[in-house]
Amino acid sequence: MRVNFSKFELIEPYDAGDFPEDVSRKYGIAIRKIVNLNSNENPYPLPRDVVHAICAEAKEVSRYPNPKYTELKSExxxxxxxxxxxxxxxxxxxxxxxxxxxxxxxxxxxxxxxxTYTMYAFYAMMHDASLKFVRSAEERNFVPSTDDIIDSGRNAKIIFLCSPNNPTGAVINPAEIEKIVECTNAIVVVDEAYAEFSGESVVNLSVEHDNLIVVRSFSKFFALAGLRIGYAVASQQIASLLEKIREPFAVSSIAVKAAIQAIKNVEYFRRIKDKIVREREYLYESLKKIEGMKPFPSSANFILAKFEIPDDKLTESLYRRGIIARSITGLLGLNGNFIRITVGRRGENKKLVAALKEIFSH
Ligand SMILES: Cc1ncc(COP(=O)(O)O)c(C=O)c1O
Known part of the structure; x- marks a missing residue:
C-alpha cells in the first residue's frame, strides 16, 4: 500500500525570513556586524539571575522535567x-x-x-478545517471590524484574534473582544504574544468565559525565544482539557527554570519594555519623515510600513547594508509593498533609518 501525502500539498511551510547566518553567507558580511530586525525578538540582554538559572539547570538535563509543571504554573x-x-x-x-x-x-x-500571523491557518489546515478570512481595512490601521468577525463566526468552531496583531501592531480593544466572545458560540483564541508591549490584555476575561482562550509567550517581553515556552489561560474545563492532551514534557527543564527566574525579575523586563516603547516611538517618527514610507501606529515591538518602490527590492537593499527586516509583501490581506521592522536598540534603529533614507533618496 502506498502512503498518500496529498493533504500536505496545499500547506505552505512557515517562512521565518532570513537569519543573520543566511545574510552573512550570501552578502559576505560578518555576522557580528549584522543588525537583526527580523523576528520581533527582544534585543536586550537577559538579567543575570536568568542566565544563572539556565547554566545551573544545564547540569541536570539528564533528567526529565516534572510534567505537572506545578512551580511554573504557580509563578x-x-x-x-x-x-x-x-x-x-x-x-x-x-x-x-x-x-x-x-x-x-x-x-x-x-x-x-x-x-495576521500565518500559523493559525497552518495548524487549522492540518486538521482539514475550512478557513474563513476576514479582511481588516488599511484605512482603519488594520483594526479588525467586530461586526464582520461576529458575522463570519456564526457557524465557526474557532475564531483566532491576535492583539497586538502581527504584522500590523494593531490592538483590539478588550471591550470589542468581550463583545465577540459573548456573541459567538465559537471558541475565541486571543494571541497575546505581544500583550506586555501594549498594556492591554483580556487574560482576566478568560476565567469568566467558557469560550475564550488567551495564549501568551515567553519569547518577546521575557526575551526567551530560543527556549520555546508559552502558556494559555482559559476556563478550568478548557485548561484541563489542553493539559490532558499536552505532550507530557512539552516544556524543557531549562525553559522552566529560566521562565520562573524571568517572572521573579519582571521589574527588569518592565524597564526594558519601557525602553522598547520609547524606541518604537523614535522609529515611528523617523519612518514617517522618509518620503515613500508609510509606517502604521504599533502597540507591539515592531512596526509595519508600506512603501513605494517598484518590484519590492527594499529588503535586499537593506541586506546589502547588513540590516535584516522582514518583507511581507504578498501576505494575505495586504495590498502593495510592505515591510515589518522589529524595534531594535538605539544604535540599530539609527542604522536602519540612515539606510532607509539613503535608499529612498535615490
Ligand atoms: C503573533 C505571534 N504569536 C505567536 C508567536 C510565536 O510565539 P512562540 O515563540 O511562543 O511560539 C509569534 C512569533 O513571532 C507571533 O508573532
Whole structure:
C-alpha cells in the first residue's frame, strides 16, 4: 500500500525570513556586524539571575522535567493573577495553537482576520478545517471590524484574534473582544504574544468565559525565544482539557527554570519594555519623515510600513547594508509593498533609518 501525502500539498511551510547566518553567507558580511530586525525578538540582554538559572539547570538535563509543571504554573499564576487551574503551559505559543487545533474536526469553520500571523491557518489546515478570512481595512490601521468577525463566526468552531496583531501592531480593544466572545458560540483564541508591549490584555476575561482562550509567550517581553515556552489561560474545563492532551514534557527543564527566574525579575523586563516603547516611538517618527514610507501606529515591538518602490527590492537593499527586516509583501490581506521592522536598540534603529533614507533618496 502506498502512503498518500496529498493533504500536505496545499500547506505552505512557515517562512521565518532570513537569519543573520543566511545574510552573512550570501552578502559576505560578518555576522557580528549584522543588525537583526527580523523576528520581533527582544534585543536586550537577559538579567543575570536568568542566565544563572539556565547554566545551573544545564547540569541536570539528564533528567526529565516534572510534567505537572506545578512551580511554573504557580509563578505564572501570581504574575497574571489567575489561578493555576486555569493555566496550561507549552513549548511556545505555537505549540499551544497546534494543541488547540486538535479541537477541530474536518470542515469545521475557522475564522481568521487578516493580515495576521500565518500559523493559525497552518495548524487549522492540518486538521482539514475550512478557513474563513476576514479582511481588516488599511484605512482603519488594520483594526479588525467586530461586526464582520461576529458575522463570519456564526457557524465557526474557532475564531483566532491576535492583539497586538502581527504584522500590523494593531490592538483590539478588550471591550470589542468581550463583545465577540459573548456573541459567538465559537471558541475565541486571543494571541497575546505581544500583550506586555501594549498594556492591554483580556487574560482576566478568560476565567469568566467558557469560550475564550488567551495564549501568551515567553519569547518577546521575557526575551526567551530560543527556549520555546508559552502558556494559555482559559476556563478550568478548557485548561484541563489542553493539559490532558499536552505532550507530557512539552516544556524543557531549562525553559522552566529560566521562565520562573524571568517572572521573579519582571521589574527588569518592565524597564526594558519601557525602553522598547520609547524606541518604537523614535522609529515611528523617523519612518514617517522618509518620503515613500508609510509606517502604521504599533502597540507591539515592531512596526509595519508600506512603501513605494517598484518590484519590492527594499529588503535586499537593506541586506546589502547588513540590516535584516522582514518583507511581507504578498501576505494575505495586504495590498502593495510592505515591510515589518522589529524595534531594535538605539544604535540599530539609527542604522536602519540612515539606510532607509539613503535608499529612498535615490
Ligand atoms: C503573533 C505571534 N504569536 C505567536 C508567536 C510565536 O510565539 P512562540 O515563540 O511562543 O511560539 C509569534 C512569533 O513571532 C507571533 O508573532
Amino acid at each position: 505564572i499564576s501570581s504574575y497574571i493573577n489567575v489561578p493555576s487551574a486555569n493555566i496550561t503551559v507549552g513549548g511556545g505559543a505555537n505549540e499551544i495553537f497546534s494543541r488547540i487545533c486538535y479541537l477541530l474536526e474536518p470542515f469545521d469553520v475557522v475564522v481568521i482576520p487578516v493580515p
